[in-house]
Amino acid sequence: MRKNVSFKSNGLNIAGHLYLPEDMKKGEKYPAIVTVTPVSGIKEQTSGLYAQKMSEKGFIALAFDNTSYGESEGQPRFDENPFAKSEDIKNAVTFLSRLSEVDPQRIGAIGICAGGGYVAYTAATDKRIKAVGTVSAYFDLRGMVTSGFAGDWVPLLKEAGKARIAYASGGEPQYIPMLPEDPTFPGAREGLDYYCTSRGEHPNWQNKTLLWSYDKMVQYSALDVIHMVSPIPMLIIVGSKAATLEQSKLAYEHAKEPKELVIIDGGTHFSLYDQELHFSQAIEKLTKFFKAYL
16 A cells, blocks of 8 residues: 655655555554665655565555655755755654654665665664665765766866856756766666666656766765664675676675675666566565564
């Protein structure tokens, strides 16, 4: 069962979908999970699918639109701000903690793509989160940007600075595509096959990111603090053919026990979003993990 909900984050209204197990018993308290979207994602895409499936496994699950995305408030729009997203996660935990159906001592988090990095980053300091699962995670946006994801990063940051001044002077916010629109760019075709087809397309999603989000992304890497997640247990799931495989291995190396790295044979970055063969394996691993630790 899915309910439309909302909560506050830094004074803004955040829109969410709360998924409840069908066989809930009145007066009983349940473990709960926050699911966090990929970079630029919205709750109607893979984070919502993970929330739905985890509710079918007996968990209350919350998928939500981050600040400036989807149905949530925040201007300018499409701001990929890792630090604001971390605050959104904390406020989502607060929302779940106050629900009568939720046991506040049994709240976990699942993050997909950049959301995986965001939940690890948040759990390093928010000890209300009792277990962390990541799927196809980008833990190091700094490394992603400086390695050329959006082109030469130094000129990009110079343009971001100019865009800030132009906006403060009354101009329109400036955007660039989040996914490279050139299908020959590594990983671009797989991303377009998800976001621009029936798999993930939605009128609230657009392939755009605020230009000066990039100076925030360069400041951020969950690898800086991932060792602080311990003693909270962490499960890192990634496909053997995923572009995020090396980042997941690096995160596992930086993290402290208890931790587990699961590599799904043949899985790619986006096949773990929704493709039954690999997605179902991720759900199985997450279910076992959260039942053990929540």
